Amino acid sequence: MRAAAARYGTAGSLVLTALVAAPAGTASGAPPSPEAHGTAVAAQRAATAGIRWGTCPEAESLPPSVRCGTVAVPLDYAHPDGKRIKLTVSRTKATKKTADKAVPRQGALVFNPGGPGASGTYFPLVGVLPEWKRIAAAYDLVGYAPRGVGRSAPLSCQDPKKFGKAPTQAPTHPDASYKKERIAQAKSYARGCAARNPGLRHYTSLNNARDLEVLRAALGEKKLTFMGASYGTYFGALYATLFPSHVRRMVFDSAVNPDPRQIWYANNLDQSAAFEHRWADFRAWVAKHDKTYHLGGTPDEVLRSYEKVRAELAHKPAGGTVGPGQLQAAFLRAGYYDDYWPRRASALSAYLKGDPKPLVEQAAPEPRAAAEEENGSAVYTAVECNDASWPTDFATWDRDNSRLARVAPFETWDNAWMNLPCAYWQAPRQQPLDVRTSPGTLPPTLILAAERDAATPYEGARELHHRLADSVLVTEEGAGTHGIAGGPNACINKHLDAYLLDGRVPVRRAACAPHKEPKPSTGVRASELPRER
Incomplete structure (x- = not known):
């Protein structure tokens, strides 16, 4: 974004x-x-x-x-x-x-x-x-920092030093004691957001849309x-x-997915389910290249290698700062972008061979980025909590996430903890707008989606396509990168150029073959690999 x-x-x-x-x-x-x-x-x-x-x-x-x-x-x-x-x-x-x-x-x-x-x-x-x-x-x-972000009236909900605390645990099936600890943290975070930001309730998606209208006018553009x-x-x-x-x-x-019923609690559950499939894609790729990484010749064997690293980090964090929480966050990013796959697999392989340095390079918190990351988290929480109603009884969260974690353990509880402050939010909630346009209301609009995207599951693109009359959906089939415009797929970029430069779109829908999978590599220093997003 x-x-x-x-x-x-x-x-x-x-x-x-x-x-x-x-x-x-x-x-x-x-x-x-x-x-x-x-x-x-x-x-x-x-x-x-x-x-x-x-x-x-x-x-x-x-x-x-x-x-x-x-x-x-x-x-x-x-x-x-x-x-x-x-x-x-x-x-x-x-x-x-x-x-x-x-x-x-x-x-x-x-x-x-x-x-x-x-x-x-x-x-x-x-x-x-x-x-x-x-x-x-x-x-x-033209780029910009939305309200609350960076220098645009920034939000902050806690001391960045506390936000970036490491190492941390990240149990996929938390016990009652751990849940109690995270509930207390969520309540404290929600209180901090309210106390530190007097205008908190005005940081919403609807106001982001209104800001976009003001920006259009400031740029001197009759249409956006x-x-x-x-x-x-x-x-x-x-x-x-x-x-x-x-x-x-x-x-x-x-x-x-813009369906008001999905904003935002249900969308986050769907995201957790989708990340399990993308996590499986990554493990299948690593298994296919077992001669390079030696992490296992099947996805299950690769999972056992990952869990072995996870267990060791729980007892002895790598570099003193990389525990299971940092490991999970690093591999979650690999669910967004498959060009991370060689880097992550190399780090896992090196760790099991006795060299933790690549893993520390990729997963350790960067103190210089703490303030920026805390700000991003504060804005994320404020907008999602303000946008819609959330369950206020932890029993609902516990039921839904425990059930989902049985089949999708990779991200489920980590995602729940990130959003749990919304259960205890003090600012008033909004009713999500029903996104919908009639034929002829809008000029043609272009929707791009990867079929196995985990961060925004493909069903969301289909729902938006259904709700925006005269929209066109272009799908990268069999791929899962999050954010595909201007990326490695020439077919997607051809549709993007045709639309932005000439206003040309396919009839309703089009499909592109997936971009090529990343090539395996090992023994590469982090500084020599593409910069992480």
Whole structure:
């Protein structure tokens, strides 16, 4: 999951904008909601002010080729004249040329990488990659840090030093004592979020969608061209429902299931089930390359090797900081991206041969990243807890996760603990918006999904396709990478280019063969492997 300003010249245009911004389903002639009116007011102000681009703050770690600015948005859209917060925005201008021809500028392409809690300010850097050069020629590449993230009115729920505590345990079948400990931690975390963040209840997916509308206006774009990945697809879909007449083109990469009944408790259970399948894919790949890794010739044998490492780390953490919790987190990332597979398998193999250094390099917490990671966790928790109702009785969590862990132990309880603060959340909850558009309401939109994606299971892409009329679903069959736009699959990138550059889409659905599996490697230092996301 980072132009010249348009102007609204009359009071009449302000009223018109407010009506356009009203949520779908509002009765004809009914006054706009306070939030819809506030969004229109904020968008008008942003269009007038524009964005003053300059050198990016040092904290963003961006080169001089990327310019940065800020956009002011209301903390509470129902009160647009109240407190405002500033979102950090980054941009590179369209290059207007490719290797073979000049290209006309098509406007700004705004990107969000997901989360909740991830910053997209790095996005303008992708323009130098071969897969993105044609898009970078036609579009200004715009990234931003959503509310709460990074320098955009950041949230924090606890001391980062406590957040990054290591080593930790991570039992797949926790006993009553461990559950009691984690309940206490969840309650403490929820209290910390409320105490440290007076405006906590305003960090929601609906407000992220409204912020996107204000950003569109600040960029001087009459209509929005947007690409969201993972969680970015959810509030992108909210935007499409709230502001359909302001959509130019939208790409939904690795889509969240937007069914209100799924937000967010059920989606997390589905995610845990899907990660078990992806964990099996990884073990099957390692077994296929047993001559390289010597971890076992079957997926079950590979699992036994992993569990042996896990048991040893429970008694003697590697490097003093890598326990079962850190091991699980490192291998969870391999469930997102298969280009991690050689790295993870090499580390596991080396550890069992007596060399823990590769595992420590890959799994040990990075103290310098503690504040950023705590901030991301705080935003994730705030948004998901605020967005919808959650079970408030731990007995429900215990029943559902104990049942699921019998067949999907890899991520189930770790995922539950991450979300458990929502059971004790003190801010008021919202009712999720019913994402749905009618034929002709939106221009064609493009949904990209990998069939075995674990972070956002494929059913979510099908559900979004069903709910957004005139959308097109492109599937990478048999693959499980999370976030596939601009990746190694040329077929996916061909559809992405055709849509963003020419507005062309397949008829309803299309399929791409999977990208090639990673090649096995061993004895490679972490510094020589691709940088982890």
